[in-house]
Amino acid sequence: MKLWGGRFRGETDDLVFQFNASIGFDQRFYRQDIEGSLAHVAMLAKQGILSKEDGDAITAGLKGILADLESGALSIDPTSEDIHSFVESTLIERIGEVGKRLHTGRSRNDQVALDMRLYTREQVLTTQEKLKELLHTLLKVMEENLDTYMPGFTHLQKAQPVTLAHHVGAYFEMFLRDLSRCEDIYKRMNYCPLGAGALAGTTYPLDRFYTAGLLSFDGPTRNSMDSVSDRDYLIEFLAALSTIMMHLSRFSEEIIIWNTNEYRFVEIADAYSTGSSIMPQKKNPDIAELVRGKTGRVYGALMSLLTTMKGLPLAYNKDMQEDKELSFDAMDTALSCLTLFTGMIATMRFRKDVMRKSATGGFTNATDAADYLVGKGVPFRDAHGIVGQLVLLCIDKGCALDDLSLAEFKAVCPVFDEDIYAAISLETCVEKRLTYGAPGPERMREVIAEYKKILQS
Numbered sequence: 323m324k325l326w327g328g329r330f331r332g333e334t335d336d337l338v339f340q341f342n343a344s345i346g347f348d349q350r351f352y353r354q355d356i357e358g359s360l361a362h363v364a365m366l367a368k369q370g371i372l373s374k375e376d377g378d379a380i381t382a383g384l385k386g387i388l389a390d391l392e393s394g395a396l397s398i399d400p401t402s403e404d405i406h407s408f409v410e411s412t413l414i415e416r417i418g419e420v421g422k423r424l425h426t427g428r429s430r431n432d433q434v435a436l437d438m439r440l441y442t443r444e445q446v447l448t449t450q451e452k453l454k455e456l457l458h459t460l461l462k463v464m465e466e467n468l469d470t471y472m473p474g475f476t477h478l479q480k481a482q483p484v485t486l487a488h489h490v491g492a493y494f495e496m497f498l499r500d501l502s503r504c505e506d507i508y509k510r511m512n513y514c515p516l517g518a519g520a521l522a523g524t525t526y527p528l529d530r531f532y533t534a535g536l537l538s539f540d541g542p543t544r545n546s547m548d549s550v551s552d553r554d555y556l557i558e559f560l561a562a563l564s565t566i567m568m569h570l571s572r573f574s575e576e577i578i579i580w581n582t583n584e585y586r587f588v589e590i591a592d593a594y595s596t597g598s599s600i601m602p603q604k605k606n607p608d609i610a611e612l613v614r615g616k617t618g619r620v621y622g623a624l625m626s627l628l629t630t631m632k633g634l635p636l637a638y639n640k641d642m643q644e645d646k647e648l649s650f651d652a653m654d655t656a657l658s659c660l661t662l663f664t665g666m667i668a669t670m671r672f673r674k675d676v677m678r679k680s681a682t683g684g685f686t687n688a689t690d691a692a693d694y695l696v697g698k699g700v701p702f703r704d705a706h707g708i709v710g711q712l713v714l715l716c717i718d719k720g721c722a723l724d725d726l727s728l729a730e731f732k733a734v735c736p737v738f739d740e741d742i743y744a745a746i747s748l749e750t751c752v753e754k755r756l757t758y759g760a761p762g763p764e765r766m767r768e769v770i771a772e773y774k775k776i777l778q779s
């Protein structure tokens with residue numbers, strides 16, 4: 323049944339109907355649509371806009387529709403225009419004339435604004451849960467790898483030694499910020515647009531504070547025109563999801579590198595890898611690659627909605643129906659990426675010995691050799707030059723700084739002494755990095771204790 327038609331003489335063209343219809347995708351929030359209607363009816367009855375009997379009949383009818391949709395006894399009619407029409411016409415079919423009173427003081431504009439907000443609000447919470455699971459998994463990896471030395475990189479060149487705990491800790495920080503971004507979005511979006519009507523509110527004495535409370539919002543929205551045409555919350559959430567995907571993608575890229583035959587820092591569990599149809603030796607990091615790849619479509623949803631919204635005059639315009647499909651896809655994508663990425667990390671083996679060996683080559687202790695000279699009174703700029711010469715010598719000899727004899731050290735700079743070896747050992751290089759935020763295990767332990775507190779609160 324169509325919700326409109328009174329002022330039309332002709333029939334809608336079939337193609338137009340299909341082009342205009344949103345039932346194919348807005349059926350996803352049938353539950354939110356019905357919950358919104360239940361709150362609306364309860365308010366109408368409380369305010370005496372509907373009689374108590376009518377309110378009860380509509381409430382029972384809506385509850386029946388919800389139960390039957392959930393059990394599968396009722397299926398959504400794909401020829402309806404949208405989920406709002408489907409629910410309303412089913413209600414009228416089931417309870418008769420009184421069902422026609424449901425839409426009193428309401429428009430599909432505030433209805434869809436509410437439904438999408440209710441749906442998105444749940445998705446924000448689910449994203450928070452998924453982020454927490456990932457954070458707990460990362461924390462476990464950190465606790466187990468405080469002494470797992472590995473090279474830290476800049477320009478993808480070995481730079482200075484760090485620990486795996488510290489490297490993973492960098493991602494912990496990123497995902498923690500993502501979590502707090504979601505919390506901020508939730509706070510800002512948690513206001514109820516129901517009662518804004520088509521755009522200008524209504525002359526019925528609606529109690530918008532009451533419906534907002536019934537639907538667990540912090541209150542009603544304050545401007546009816548904004549209420550029906552605001553999609554900022556969705557843009558913010560898509561931006562947050564894009565940032566999550568960007569972080570997942572960076573980490574995936576590292577895992578792909580660490581998993582190469584050349585690095586061999588990690589072994590991805592069989593359950594999270596796939597093989598090749600032709601090359602029997604292959605075990606590929608497809609999950610990490612897919613996460614990296616799917617980042618594009620989440621960014622796409624954000625760009626799409628920003629562009630859809632940019633030229634829209636107040637208030638509701640049908641363009642806004644385009645807020646749904648790509649947003650749903652972005653939410654599904656980000657949630658499944660978070661789930662699979664967490665599973666992959668939880669089951670991945672870190673090859674501590676390979677990481678350690680890699681940290682000992684590549685002159686990751688060159689800065690520490692320069693710092694050693696500074697400790698003996700040499701100005702840092704001079705020390706930098708001296709160690710640079712030693713590195714050149716090592717490259718010619720094909721050895722590490724630690725392999726040079728004391729005579730070779732002294733030949734370049736007489737300040738070097740026997741204690742240089744301890745000063746540039748991998749242990750010293752890592753353990754002595756104790757500034758707040760540095761990889762030294764003693765410091766990391768304190769930071770991990772902070773992380774635990776944060777996750778508990």
Ligand code: ARG
Pocket residue numbers: 344348404430431434638640642643644
């Ligand atoms: N399907 C529409 C949407 O998603 C619902 C609102 C329809 N409002 C209207 N004035 N045609 O935006």
